Amino acid sequence: MTKLNPSKLAMVPFVSVDNMMRLIHFVGLETMLTEIADYIEEDFKRWELFDKTPRVASHSSEGVIELMPTSDGEVYGFKYVNGHPKNTKEGLQTVTAFGLLANVGNGYPVLLSEMTILTALRTAATSAMVAKHLAPKGxxxxAMIGNGAQSEFQALAMKAIVGVEKLRLFDIDSAATAKAMKNLEGQGLELVACKTPEEAIEGAQIITTCTADKQYATILTDNMVGAGVHINAIGGDCPGKTELHADILKRSDVFVEYPPQTRVEGEIQQMPEDFAVTEMWQVINGTAKGRTSDRQITLFDGVGFAVEDFSALRYVRDRLKNTMFYQDLDMLADPDDPRDLFGMVQRAG
Amino acid sequence: MTKLNPSKLAMVPFVSVDNMMRLIHFVGLETMLTEIADYIEEDFKRWELFDKTPRVASHSSEGVIELMPTSDGEVYGFKYVNGHPKNTKEGLQTVTAFGLLANVGNGYPVLLSEMTILTALRTAATSAMVAKHLAPKGxxxxAMIGNGAQSEFQALAMKAIVGVEKLRLFDIDSAATAKAMKNLEGQGLELVACKTPEEAIEGAQIITTCTADKQYATILTDNMVGAGVHINAIGGDCPGKTELHADILKRSDVFVEYPPQTRVEGEIQQMPEDFAVTEMWQVINGTAKGRTSDRQITLFDGVGFAVEDFSALRYVRDRLKNTMFYQDLDMLADPDDPRDLFGMVQRAG
Structure with missing residues (x-):
């Protein structure tokens, strides 16, 4: 039987940026953040199943390009992502990304998707899912320190998943704060623009630091942080890029995604190799303790791990069913006779 | 100034399978193999510039999925490739692949391409480029042992680049040989179908082994191989998959792409860690010797390295200029204000 050319097997569903935005509006942003958080939580529960490896990074003086692969034994996924802090000045995104899922059984890709937007969603969903477990009750x-491209997604995920009602914003660039204030107008959050980080963290039970400079920075110093807060530190995510003074880490209980990666990329790169951390999947599983007292400082040293991208892609694949938010890409050569690649090329002439 | 949405920056040129076949027919297959070989040779000459790492493999009982990244400091490239020997029985390709080039300076992808076909071309181009340096003069x-999807490309590259005139074919499945014979009819090669590997290598100065079983196999035994030949061993390319008896390796001068990868994946996985090999880029550079006598057995233990994919993608990018053999994919989110990803999503509603 001659297959249609290109055959169905040759086709990989592709979610463009435009289609990702359609999907978000179709599902609703807060619903989508909540559902992605559920997928991430599910995958953290079966953490031990995953083939885990620190991301494969190619560093240059200007930034980094990374590949983040993982597999649950049935589905394989990876993300391509760059991080170039100087891009913003040139009118470009600091972070762009795309990702792929494939069938482990035969190696054929089954989904290709933009992930610049999806990464913002999964990062926010992860932060909020973690805060749900670690933040003080109620x-x-x-406080949102750093009001760049991630900030609004972070705020709405904390609202939808943790029940946050008030947002106190600070950025060294007040234009960034103004942008976030405008974007979040009418989204059901009480908004306060702040002039200093100290002002921003007044009365906050959750403090998110999300800044982008590739340098050792001190966004929070020890004397700024009181007892009983949850710190969601997600901006320090590559070697040489941190946001917190080391003294805060010493006073906090630190929770991480995947220690071999976090020790290189996270806030704890400032600490000795044997600095005690708790793996977040164990908290979710009930095999490790999360918050144990009201006075405790819990600190999520989030760097972003491949499993979270995998969860987000798995969600998109499931959510795409019965929608039109994708296009088929003729990405795989699929000759009638699999050994006859040459014949297929020849006959196309 | 408001950008068009999606803006030009958001777009990544994509070469589908169909467009890759158009490009091949537009350029001509033998010309394209020769030109790709030139690009590979150029990149071997500047080998030391490349950021090299063994490929990142995810193994399962049924096969392997790999990411092969590299960078020359200005351009970053990677290939996704699977290897599933049992696929053929299910009517699927053993190997499918796609690849990407990106700008190191800002991390933005600049080309996405099918690479199932392109991998066959670059593998054949590499084999022939190496044979040009190592095979006996004239x-x-x-002899082509293994007449699967790669074989015709291998044969035509050896014709175009080395000047091969006669092809002796053998496969344990005679239908594969019949397929290759039919495909290569009228391509300017004298063709002989052989009933045994011994018959195939009679009078051959170059012996290519290109079989696909994921097991220790012995396609060639020591007593089959006479003096003065060049062996192009490309089928042994992952742990547990070899084609040659170890005694042949002991009698040969072995040439490799990237020793850390070849020692794990190539024929030399059968040999001790300190087994002497020559890096092919040094032969091409003139800093190491290639063939030194007529009686010598030279053996290229080819496993396929990321730099070759990089060269092939670089070639496609250059060759695409002023053609229509690509489509623009809306793959990168590119908001007016790079910090305003959320606003871009919101306005799409």
Whole structure:
């Protein structure tokens, strides 16, 4: 039987940026953040199943390009992502990304998707899912330090998943704060623009640091942080890029995704190799303790791990069913006779 | 100034399978193999510049999925490739692949391409480029053991680049040989179908082994191989998959792409860690010796390295200029204000 050319097997569903935005509006952003958080939580529960490896990074003086692969034994996924802090000045995104899922059984890709937007969603969903487990009970106020491309997604995920009602914003560039204030207008959050980081964290039970400079920075110093807060530190995510003074780490209980990666890329790169951390999947599984007292400082040293991208891609694949938010790409050569690649090329002439 | 949405920056040129076949027919297959070989040779000459790492493999009982990244400091490239020997029985390709080039300076992808076909071309181009340096002067006869999807490309590259005139074919499945014979009819090669590997290598100055079983196999035994030949061993390319008896390796001068990868994946995985090999880029550079006598057995233990994919993608990018053999994919989110990803999503509603 001659297959249609290109055959169905040759086709990989592709979610463009435009289609990702359609999907978000179709599902609703807060619903989508909540559902992605559920997928991430599911995958953290079966953490031990995953083939885990620190991301494969190619560093240059200007930034980094990374590949983040993982597999649950049935599905393989990876993300391509760059991080170039100087891009913003040139009118470009600091982070762009795309990702792929494939069938482990035969190696054929089954989904290709933009992930610049999806990464912002999965990062926010992860932060909020973690805060749901670690933040003080009844946390209502979030301080958001760094009001760049991630900030609004972070705020709405904390609202939808943790129940945050008030947002206190600070950025060294007040234009960034103004942008975030405008974007979040009418989204059901009480908004306060702040002039200093100290002002921003007043009364906040959750403090998110999300800044982008590739340098050792001190966004928070020890004397700024009181007892009983949850710190969501997600901006320090590559070697040489941190946001917190080391003294804060010493006073906190630190929770991480995957220690071999976090020790290289996270806030704890400032600490000795044997600095005690708790793996977040164990908290979710109930095999390790999360928050144990009201006075405790919990700190999520989030760097972003491949499993979270895998969860987000798995969600998109499931959510795409019965929608039109994708296009088929003729990406795989699929000759009638698999050994006859040459014949297929020849006959196309 | 408001950008068009999606803006030009958001777009990544994509070469589908169909467009790759158009490009091949537009350029001509033998010309394209020769030109790709030139690009590979150029990149071997500047080998030391490349950021090299063994490929990142995810193994399962059924096969392997690999990411092969590299960078020359200005351009970053990677290939996704699977290897599933059992696929053929299910009507699927053993190997499918796609690849990407990106700008190191800002991390933005600049080309996405099918690479199932392109991998066959670059593998054949590499084999022939190496044979041009190592095969006995005036080699006219090629024995091709394994007549699967790669074989015709291998044969035509050896014709175009080395000057091979006669092809002696053998496969344990005679239908594969019949397929290759039919495909290569009228391509300017004298063709002989053989009933045994011994018959195939009679009078051949170049012997290519290109079989696909994921097991220790012995396609060639020591007593089959006479003096003065060049062996192009490309089928042994992952742990547990070899084609040659170890005694052949002991009698040969072995040439490799990237020793850390070849020692794990190539024929020399059968040999001790300190087994002497020559790096092919040094032969091409003139810093190491290639063939030094007529009686010598030279053996290229080819496993396929990321730099070759990089060269092939670089070639495609250059060759695409002023053609229509690509489509633009809306793959990168590119908001007016790079910090305003959320606003871009919101306005799409």
């Amino acid at each position: 946390a209502k106020t979030l | 080699a006219k006869t090629l």
